[in-house]
Amino acid sequence: MALVLFALLSAVQFRTARAIDCLNVDTTSGPVQGFVNKTTLHVAQFLGIPFTEPPIESRRWLPPSPKAKQNTTIDATRFGLACPHYRLGILGFPNAAGIKLTEQNLGLLDQRLGVEWVRDNIANFGGNPERISLWGQSAGAMSADYYNFAYLEDPIVAGFIMHSGSALTPFANLDTAQTNFSFVAQHFNCSGDQNFEIHCLRKVEAASLMAFLKNYSESATQPELAFIPIVDNRTVFSNYTARARAGKLSRKPALIGTTKNEGAPLVLPYNQTFGPDPAQADAITKSLILCPTVWTTRDRYAANAITFRYMYAGNFSNISPQWWEAAYHSSDLPLVFGTYGLARGAGTEFEKQVSEQMQDYWLAFAEDPVRGLPKLGWHGYEGVMGEAMLIGEGDKVMQPIAESMIESLCNDTLPGGMNHHM
Template sequence: MLGIFFLAGSLVKSCTAIGSLQVNTTVGMSYGLINGTTPHVVQFLGIPYAEPPVGSLRWAAPVMKSPEDSIDATRFSPSCPQFADSGPDVYTVDVPEFNINNPTSEDCLTINVWSPLTPATDYTEKLPVLVWMFGGGFQNGGLDVEYQIPSQWVERTQSHIVVALNYRLNIFGFPNAAGQNQNEYNLGLLDQRLALEWVRSNIVSFGGDPSRVTLWGQSAGAGSVDYYNFAYPKNPIVTGLIMDSGTALHPTLLTNDPTHTNFTFVAGQLGCGGLNAGAELDCMRNVSFSEIESFLKNYNENGTAPSLNFSPVPDDVVTFSNYTARALAGNYTKLPAIIGTNTNEGVSLVRYNSEGVDMTNANYVTLSHFTCPAVQTTKNRYALSVPTYRYLYAGNFTNISPRPWEGAYHCSELPMFFGTSGIAHGGSTPFELVVSRSMQDMYLAFITDGPAGLETKGWKAYTPNGAVLEFGKGDTVVGNLAMESFEKVCDGIEPVAGSVPPM
């Protein structure tokens, strides 16, 4: 790691990219780092945007962090409390690079920023900003994930800034406890909003353009992007949306527990039973987060009934139960969006078998959870002439998909966007690199110039008679799949019986 320094000579002239490892923010002077792998990227890791949600702030709305004299932003902060299933799956057996590497803690509400040290653009131009929200079904995930670190992408382009944010998960992010106010049921989503307010206030200090901020998520992160789209139509902060493998119409991301039985059941198992709602919540605030997560892990792995689910619930504040109706009424931001899915999403989400999975089940998951909700979301947006750009990722590269049956499984597009495809299981092929850079450059065009940037590169907005942009199919870098062929497998958000995912 290099010490703190200031650029000298010509780079000092009105340069708006990072010219120092020292940046003053609303939460204090933050000290970042440069490493030898990406020497033209300044990294600021683990900057707190909220007070630690501990003690009385556990299960409360996030509170903006008060300033400190200095912040060591040279290492990843802990991930938020979570537990990982111990059973085998694609992500534990074949590609563990999708899993977090750091410890967990409730003191986890932090932001990372990756900014070019020397931008390729004019030094007086502020750079577009891409804000990343990870997936994990609202149960797990974090920022120290090898396949999801954007340093190499920013190193290559020198033309954009990437911000990544942590948010609370499972029972800590979505408790739905009887003792809470209704507007605090979905704390993880409130964390995301506060983080974006932090970006709005601070990104200029990192060389970013607050008028060009795009919100990007994958899986539950993509669902979060769409929830955000509906929750803040009049004050979105961001100017564009990217949803990889998820929208608000995903059938299993939201749950419903109007009588708060899940939280009360856990409280009863941890010595906080038989209390009124307020006392129950106060009692649970005194139970360690590790004890709570250990109980949930054991309960989940034992397959005990009833099952427990701590995910977003419709609260009519940041989440709703009538997304199609709200979309057709125009109750959302109407920002331009990229919406994408993968050809083989479901193979990594059904029961694992190293020799191959049940493709009937896998195909149904692909269609019902991803393809068809994306199709309906796009149609809803088109009804009000809101520009939407559709892609299908079809790549099958052995260093991301080590087994021949895996193909373009759920998450497999992420190393291509982040530029990390070659960090494990062998280097990337020349063709793979071309596909990856083509995907990166499409996103870069969108975050830089919006729809005009994509139109310039030949990516046309959705029309029923148009085409889905397809990345990495066979030996084709970027191709087109007729929209009619893509959509015929869906009847609303449900797959047509006997259909297989479009390829």
């Protein structure tokens, strides 16, 4: 599972005139030039603004450093080139013996610096630093929840939005001997002591590292290599349930949910006509996504943290072209972003209604994580006697669903995964 770091929803309240007039904004990185395009006339866009010094060459595998302010204007009218360093995989989670334990999860340290940059600069864009939400999907949701526990005393953000993932999602780094990094070093003739491996690999082009790891993965060669977060007791912990029950989390409100058929695309191999084995797909849905979300919600409730829970059940042919896919892992994203008509043709009127309702709810949460959703009739988790929100089921845009119906799917399981037994 690739780590999608995070998405920031800042609830910026641009008035039309302000969005058009204020395309030159001063930031801690330097002045930036934005733009307004023809498809979103009421939205000022600023793309690819740097918030850290580039972690390249001698700075590779070092903690992030804030971007020094420059005098020349930063062109924020287009995204930069695809960059293996914004730090995923080996560049963001090296698990190398020559690096301090507390500096192994570099991608998560970058995330914190990104949130700090938003806090320091959002007002210049017309936003409110008191209304920042940290938003992620899948591994991005996991990283958002990691953040929730890592910065409990100064979270900066006012709320969390987590699609299909949480800190309890099973995602253990099994390379406890830290051999994967050395294996890569050996391939590039960088074998030696732990410091030499790092020094030598810093001279290898990122493109070469990425190409080797890509080819190695696709060839299914053994040993399997994985560069993912490790327990460092700074950004990632081993005992999230215990920490939650002890109140060691930010207690900021969270909007958390899953899709009804998360596991459909995750069963390999599968029959193209008949789809994957339903029992296998259901097992993955429960063990990997649904039940960890149930446990997370229970833990948050015990810690007196507000949680709004949903289940997405939309089944739209322009998003789920195979009849058996239905509401699969990530299929809710095009609806909440309103991009459902871009890939495989325009959506239906019902799809439009679902999308717009989701956007209204998500925006209400971002504007006021405590009171926004209750004003629209969506109340926080109150135990199994309460109700969650079911989205896109049948011909209903939104409808309540008993929490007991969701949680009953996990009655035959016990909380597990790396964060319960390590």
